Amino acid sequence: MAERQQVNSVGDDDHDLVRRIAEGDKEAMRRLYSHHHLRVYRFILRFISNSATAEDLTNDVFIDVWQQAGRFEFKSKVSTWLLGMARFKALSEIRKTRISVDPDDALGEMEDDADTPEVTAQKRDKGAALRACIEKLTPDHREVIDLVYYHEKSIKEISEIVGISENTVKTRMFHARKKLSVLMQRAGIDRGWP
Template identity: 55%
Template sequence: MQTAIAITSAAGRGILAAQATSDEMLIESIASGEKSAMHILYARHHLRTYRFILRIVRDASIAEDLVSQVFLDVWRTAGQFEQRSQVSTWILSIARFKALTALRQRRFEDIDQDEVLQIADGNDDPEAAFDRARTSAVLRACMSKLSAAHREVIDLVYYHEKSVEEAGAIIGIPQATVKTRMFYARKALADLLRREGINSLAA
């Protein structure tokens, strides 16, 4: 019994230690060749990275392949990270470059796919889950009607909670341009949502 308790306690300390480890510390460890740090960073960021790429390429299998490529690049170039931005911003910058490169390489017209971009909350009751799914579906449909530039900035600021400065760093545009795109993107998205019976867009 004491052995089992000790093992459980050690596992718990390990989980807490992993949660307390900053992304920057993980990158330093990855640069030193620690695979366990890479596993933690991947677990922490791969889902958001996948969703970000999926919204650009609109193809689930391509998005999965690109996520693998992104984290392979992280593994290979961790020593080059200069901490001028957050690690998550750096990862999304790599992801954006790979996604846009993949789009340029495609020889056929992209087919709009209604991918499931959000995981339902397991605590929702059936009615709440239905409303959540409907709202998500409406939002995805409205997002797809925005221009690529407006869709991208909304994605970064709302879904990935990036600041104007961080969004500008990822896209490679001045902060003033990000603000301008955000203004028109929010206005266009709010108009589209209003037509679907949704009268507010979270700030």
């Protein structure tokens, strides 16, 4: 019975944890971090592609939680709030990076496009090939696919995280699935969408 309560308490308990964090409860902060840090990190990593920066931004999200827990309005899931903050931080980092990159330096870091034997082997793997297809989507479409399929967010939650209407989320999802289907067919992957 206690085991069952613990499983149910992870999602149900998040609002209580935020209330306790707002009161300065460090143990509540540790629990919230342990429940969500990996999901937030992976979400940011899809934007940034640099593990050290993604880790720093993940920590920044949880610092903001500690500082702003009293402002949480309890209108959405805590995970939606966290991913919304993570998205904002990732996009800010991308903008900052674009501004600070010297074009001459960037040219020196370009990689050879030729496939290595390792890359060729990875392309045979359906999962790796699917990820490669997803990477070819526009950032808006990639974000919606990521939130729906990897983070299991609803249309409403995605609308809150991204700051767009639910109809826009549906439209992006439709076009993302359509484009992904074409990319997968070109890559020789059987269709992954109904």
